[in-house]
Amino acid sequence: MSPSFIWETFVTLLAGVPVTLQLTVVSVLAGIALALVLAVLRLSRSRLARLFVSTYVFAFRGSPMLVQIFLIYYGLGQFKSTLQDLHLWYLFRDPYFCVLLALSLNTAAYGCEIIRGGLQSVPAQQVEAGRACGMSGLLLFRRITMPIAVRNIVPIYGNEVILMVKGTALASTVTIMEITGIAAKLIAETYRAFEVFAAAGALYLLINFFLMRLIGLVERAMSPHSRRTQRPSEAVEAIATTH
Amino acid sequence: MIEYLILFGTGPDGWGDDLAVGAAITIAVAIAGFLLGAVFGSLVAWARLAGNLPLRLLGEGYTTVLRGIPDLLVIYLFYFGGSAALGAIMGLFGSQGFVALPSFAVGAAAIGVVSAAYQAEVFRASFNALSQGEMEAARAAGMHNSLMFRRIIVPQLLRHAIPGLGNVWLLVVKESALVSVTGLAELMRTTQLAAGSTRLPFDFYLAGALIYLVITIFSTLLFAQAERRSRRGFREAMR
Numbered sequence: 001m002s003p004s005f006i007w008e009t010f011v012t013l014l015a016g017v018p019v020t021l022q023l024t025v026v027s028v029l030a031g032i033a034l035a036l037v038l039a040v041l042r043l044s045r046s047r048l049a050r051l052f053v054s055t056y057v058f059a060f061r062g063s064p065m066l067v068q069i070f071l072i073y074y075g076l077g078q079f080k081s082t083l084q085d086l087h088l089w090y091l092f093r094d095p096y097f098c099v100l101l102a103l104s105l106n107t108a109a110y111g112c113e114i115i116r117g118g119l120q121s122v123p124a125q126q127v128e129a130g131r132a133c134g135m136s137g138l139l140l141f142r143r144i145t146m147p148i149a150v151r152n153i154v155p156i157y158g159n160e161v162i163l164m165v166k167g168t169a170l171a172s173t174v175t176i177m178e179i180t181g182i183a184a185k186l187i188a189e190t191y192r193a194f195e196v197f198a199a200a201g202a203l204y205l206l207i208n209f210f211l212m213r214l215i216g217l218v219e220r221a222m223s224p225h226s227r228r229t230q231r232p233s234e235a236v237e238a239i240a241t242t243h
Numbered sequence: 244m245i246e247y248l249i250l251f252g253t254g255p256d257g258w259g260d261d262l263a264v265g266a267a268i269t270i271a272v273a274i275a276g277f278l279l280g281a282v283f284g285s286l287v288a289w290a291r292l293a294g295n296l297p298l299r300l301l302g303e304g305y306t307t308v309l310r311g312i313p314d315l316l317v318i319y320l321f322y323f324g325g326s327a328a329l330g331a332i333m334g335l336f337g338s339q340g341f342v343a344l345p346s347f348a349v350g351a352a353a354i355g356v357v358s359a360a361y362q363a364e365v366f367r368a369s370f371n372a373l374s375q376g377e378m379e380a381a382r383a384a385g386m387h388n389s390l391m392f393r394r395i396i397v398p399q400l401l402r403h404a405i406p407g408l409g410n411v412w413l414l415v416v417k418e419s420a421l422v423s424v425t426g427l428a429e430l431m432r433t434t435q436l437a438a439g440s441t442r443l444p445f446d447f448y449l450a451g452a453l454i455y456l457v458i459t460i461f462s463t464l465l466f467a468q469a470e471r472r473s474r475r476g477f478r479e480a481m482r
Contacts, residue, residue, distance in 0.1 A: 062460075064419075064420035066421060071448040075445035078442075169313030169314075169315045173315075193320050
């Protein structure tokens with residue numbers, strides 16, 4: 001164990017941070033867009049749409065993400081000539097695109113369930129109160145349902161974002177040099193697994209820490225009503241206990 | 244159709260038997276890792292609940308770190324780190340070069356260490372859900388720590404923990420696919436080999452995914468059964 005080697009490794013691994021962050025951000029955003037569509041279908045009246053979404057969610061949550069990545073990257077290679085005819089081959093031969101697609105499809109399955117849960121947890125009284133005030137349809141959704149649902153969704157979605165940061169490590173299995181990819185290469189070159197692991201682990205923890213703080217800020221911005229102003233009696237108490 | 248029967252059959256050109264063996268190894272390594280994780284996890288949960296400040300911080304650090312780091316990185320650490328450590332020890336006896344560890348043991352250990360972090364959280368939450376009155380009653384009836392643990396805490400703890408443990412088990416099954424990077428011929432690795440040698444990657448990765456889904460379905464049913472069984476004798480709340 002040498003601290004200077006860990007520090008050198010840490011600096012080398014920094015080159016992978018943009019790739020890891022880019023994979024996370026793009027797939028989370030694409031995943032949210034897809035998850036919204038899926039959640040709407042899931043709550044729709046059409047039986048076929050509901051069946052499609054529940055099958056989709058089950059398939060993507062029930063199988064390992066590694067299989068999903070390989071199915072898209074290596075599996076679709078079987079249809080190379082068809083994809084070439086469709087002029088899509090340049091996309092599917094690119095490991096970066098395939099990983100992004102797999103990560104987005106995967107996180108959408110989890111996101112759909114989170115959004116559905118958030119929408120369903122909006123208290124009926126609030127919606128009824130909105131109706132009583134004469135709101136309906138889009139206005140009711142924009143003013144009442146959505147803001148309450150979003151407050152429920154943001155903290156849970158935070159966990160999903162952290163899971164996605166961890167998920168991007170799988171991109172290294174299809175030759176993408178993000179943090180884990182560089183770490184694996186360094187381990188194979190130096191055989192100093194412990195030091196490289198310590199540096200890479202610290203980097204992931206730092207990323208997760210900052211993302212958690214960011215999500216905390218979003219959460220705070222979303223719920224201005226729960227920001228308590230200190231009441232005089234509490235202020236006195238606070239002073240009394242500190243002295 | 245016939246081609247598929249041959250391809251996924253048990254004949255000399257069929258991969259059916261290999262995939263079945265792979266699935267069995269996947270389940271075996273997942274069970275080994277899960278049980279190891281249950282042991283580590285209860286120790287970590289105990290450290291977080293009952294320990295003094297340093298133990299509590301250690302337990303909290305463990306769960307935070309292991310849940311924040313990619314599983315793949317932990318598997319690399321165990322595979323290469325374990326081999327390097329063993330190589331260093333063998334070096335003392337004059338042997339040279341890379342000593343490969345048995346990949347089943349490495350996989351189970353890595354899965355165990357990661358799942359311990361998740362299981363510790365499940366155990367901690369279930370312990371906190373126990374009613375304090377039950378413990379006081381046990382004390383009043385004259386039970387000592389170990390007796391109370393066996394008779395009062397464990398049965399109720401498991402009842403609360405089963406749904407959470409079911410989720411961790413599904414995570415473990417999916418995580419076991421990552422052990423394929425060490426070369427262990429479990430389901431994922433076998434699928435890779437079949438995909439490569441038949442040049443039908445789509446068919447085989449799809450088949451692999453379906454087998455994982457079958458394992459998931461059976462696990463879900465099994466845990467639902469266990470949950471029902473653990474709740475026998477409890478009146479369901481009115482719906």
